[in-house]
Amino acid sequence: MDLLNAFVTLSNFVLIPAIAYGSQLALGALGVTLIYGILRFSNFAHGDTMAFGTMVTILFTWLFQSWGLSLGPVPTALLALPFGILGCMALLLFTDRVVYKFYREQKAKPVILVIVSLGVMFIMNGLVRFIIGPDDQRFSDGERFIVSVRTFREMTGLEEGLAIKTTQGITVITAVIVVAALFWFLNRTRTGKSMRAYSDNEDLALLSGINPERVVMITWLIVAALATVAGVLYGLDKSFKPFTYFQLLLPIFASAIVGGLGSPLGAIAGGFTIAFSEVMVTYAWKKVAGYALPESLAPDGLAQLLSTDYKFAVSFVILLIVLLFRPTGLFAGKSV
Amino acid sequence: MIVVDDIHKHFGGFHAVDGASLSIQPGSITGLIGPNGAGKTTLFNVIAGVLKPTSGRVTMNGEDITGLPPHTLFHKGLLRTFQIAHEFSSMTCRENLMMVPGNQSGETLWNTWFGRKRIADEERALRAKADEVLEFLTVEHLADHKAGQISGGQKKLLELGRTMMVDAKIVFLDEVGAGVNRTLLNTIGDAILRLNQERNYTFVVIEHDMDFIGKICDPVICMAEGKVLAEGTLAEIKANEQVIEAYLGTGLKNKEQVGA
Ligand SMILES: Nc1ncnc2c1ncn2[C@@H]1O[C@H](COP(=O)(O)OP(=O)(O)OP(=O)(O)O)[C@@H](O)[C@H]1O
Numbered sequence: 384m385d386l387l388n389a390f391v392t393l394s395n396f397v398l399i400p401a402i403a404y405g406s407q408l409a410l411g412a413l414g415v416t417l418i419y420g421i422l423r424f425s426n427f428a429h430g431d432t433m434a435f436g437t438m439v440t441i442l443f444t445w446l447f448q449s450w451g452l453s454l455g456p457v458p459t460a461l462l463a464l465p466f467g468i469l470g471c472m473a474l475l476l477f478t479d480r481v482v483y484k485f486y487r488e489q490k491a492k493p494v495i496l497v498i499v500s501l502g503v504m505f506i507m508n509g510l511v512r513f514i515i516g517p518d519d520q521r522f523s524d525g526e527r528f529i530v531s532v533r534t535f536r537e538m539t540g541l542e543e544g545l546a547i548k549t550t551q552g553i554t555v556i557t558a559v560i561v562v563a564a565l566f567w568f569l570n571r572t573r574t575g576k577s578m579r580a581y582s583d584n585e586d587l588a589l590l591s592g593i594n595p596e597r598v599v600m601i602t603w604l605i606v607a608a609l610a611t612v613a614g615v616l617y618g619l620d621k622s623f624k625p626f627t628y629f630q631l632l633l634p635i636f637a638s639a640i641v642g643g644l645g646s647p648l649g650a651i652a653g654g655f656t657i658a659f660s661e662v663m664v665t666y667a668w669k670k671v672a673g674y675a676l677p678e679s680l681a682p683d684g685l686a687q688l689l690s691t692d693y694k695f696a697v698s699f700v701i702l703l704i705v706l707l708f709r710p711t712g713l714f715a716g717k718s719v
Numbered sequence: 720m721i722v723v724d725d726i727h728k729h730f731g732g733f734h735a736v737d738g739a740s741l742s743i744q745p746g747s748i749t750g751l752i753g754p755n756g757a758g759k760t761t762l763f764n765v766i767a768g769v770l771k772p773t774s775g776r777v778t779m780n781g782e783d784i785t786g787l788p789p790h791t792l793f794h795k796g797l798l799r800t801f802q803i804a805h806e807f808s809s810m811t812c813r814e815n816l817m818m819v820p821g822n823q824s825g826e827t828l829w830n831t832w833f834g835r836k837r838i839a840d841e842e843r844a845l846r847a848k849a850d851e852v853l854e855f856l857t858v859e860h861l862a863d864h865k866a867g868q869i870s871g872g873q874k875k876l877l878e879l880g881r882t883m884m885v886d887a888k889i890v891f892l893d894e895v896g897a898g899v900n901r902t903l904l905n906t907i908g909d910a911i912l913r914l915n916q917e918r919n920y921t922f923v924v925i926e927h928d929m930d931f932i933g934k935i936c937d938p939v940i941c942m943a944e945g946k947v948l949a950e951g952t953l954a955e956i957k958a959n960e961q962v963i964e965a966y967l968g969t970g971l972k973n974k975e976q977v978g979a
Pocket residue numbers: 730733735753754755756757758759760761762802
């Protein structure tokens with residue numbers, strides 16, 4: 384038995400990747416949950432909104448790289464991120480103006496808005512593929528590791544190594560900053576409070592003089608920022624491919640629903656729940672078990688519950704369980 | 720002050736308001752009575768911009784306000800309360816009241832982040848105001864309770880409190896006394912009279928409680944089946960044949976007949 388090595392292996396392959404992935408899902412789910420809370424529909428275009436914001440960021444990254452701009456060890460994409468966010472804001476305000484506003488004025492039912500968002504999704508999807516193409520794009524540059532396996536081994540003298548990628552570090556730090564700013568905004572500012580009020584009781588908010596169009600606009604702006612940040616962090620960590628972002632819709636919705644739709648805190652909890660489940664279920668535990676268990680109990684096989692090809696099944700199953708047994712989610716959002 | 724001109728509101732084939740016309744004098748406390756389903760609440764909803772009328776016009780001091788959205792009317796000084804109390808359930812009572820002045824402070828996204836001091840001052844003033852209102856309504860002990868968890872009658876008080884947070888011109892109260900005990904009802908009546916006299920609020924009050932109506936309202940308007948039946952002092956209304964027929968009940972008359 385060698386618990387220290389077991390823990391290092393576990394951190395390297397499960398904890399750190401899951402924390403990074405969980406942060407990305409949480410940011411994505413926050414966007415979904417805000418839209419649900421305030422505009423009152425499930426936005427199926429969210430994955431492609433993320434893809435669009437990321438694409439704009441990538442284009443600016445390439446531009447800056449061609450100018451020779453760089454942030455040293457930190458990816459140039461961070462410099463391009465604000466431009467990506469602005470691009471995404473422009474797109475969302477535009478879709479709201481030409482599409483959603485019409486249905487809002489008709490007081491369309493949520494189910495109609497969901498279908499509308501499906502249409503928006505296809506258009507955004509096409510737009511992204513048209514501009515940047517359907518292929519994989521790598522755009523992370525700078526230092527690859529904060530701690531590499533080799534330096535970790537040399538530092539600690541342990542058999543197993545631990546690597547922390549720069550992108551993982553950046554993901555967690557950015558997510559913490561963004562989430563703190565969001566919660567401060569929602570809980571401490573009048574505009575944030577009027578958004579909460581609007582989400583809580585629309586009729587009363589209107590009769591209290593809150594301008595719904597302004598609330599809606601600010602929601603879209605915040606959602607654009609969240610979606611772009613989530614998309615860029617995911618793309619830096621893995622890679623950017625439009626189809627992958629469409630697929631992300633499932634774990635993101637699962638996160639939002641598990642946490643309770645409409646509850647920002649729930650979105651964060653849900654994001655980590657889904658990320659940890661997915662990583663743990665698809666991880667081959669052989670090595671960790673080999674260290675942690677006495678030799679006689681060590682598994683012969685890979686001790687992997689599910690092949691990574693089926694990772695989306697995990698979100699799906701969790702989603703089912705939550706919908707069956709606790710439809711309001713962990714943090715009692717609005718029931719679905 | 721408010722002129723309602725031949726308002727119709729149809730839900731499908733059902734005529735909830737069917738050609739109602741009335742006018743509200745500035746500085747008055749007008750009572751609006753009528754049987755259940757007479758269309759009183761629907762008329763309120765039309766005036767307050769929650770529902771668009773099928774036809775007809777509403778003017779406020781000569782200005783056409785038909786179909787303006789509620790938040791615009793709010794800024795013109797037209798407020799209303801709900802028959803079924805509404806509240807921001809996840810906020811405390813104090814926060815509920817503090818929400819009321821909408822975005823009147825002119826908070827822009829810019830000074831959300833950079834004009835903190837001015838906003839902090841405004842917040843403090845609002846908070847003091849909210850506490851004052853809660854005290855006025857004798858519910859200061861509820862200030863930090865979540866509004867979703869207070870009793871139905873207390874929610875009604877909160878509804879009334881909301882109209883006291885700003886300088887309203889005209890306030891529409893929809894059964895503000897329903898579910899509130901006698902003593903409190905008297906307090907509410909006094910509050911309405913005081914707001915009317917000291918702050919020059921105009922009120923339109925829907926109530927089923929005739930004592931309450933009698934104490935504070937003049938004139939009284941009676942609606943039935945979407946139309947205005949009669950208008951006058953409470954005594955006149957009580958004596959009106961049609962009103963007795965439609966609302967106050969023929970029970971009395973029958974008794975007289977039986978007695979005779
Ligand atoms: N949204 C709606 N859709 C269809 N019918 C409605 C709607 N709102 C109200 N009605 C109908 O309009 C009629 C008038 O309702 P309203 O609420 O205005 O009555 P009211 O005079 O306020 O009665 P009460 O004293 O019971 O509050 C009722 O018969 C009601 O069923």
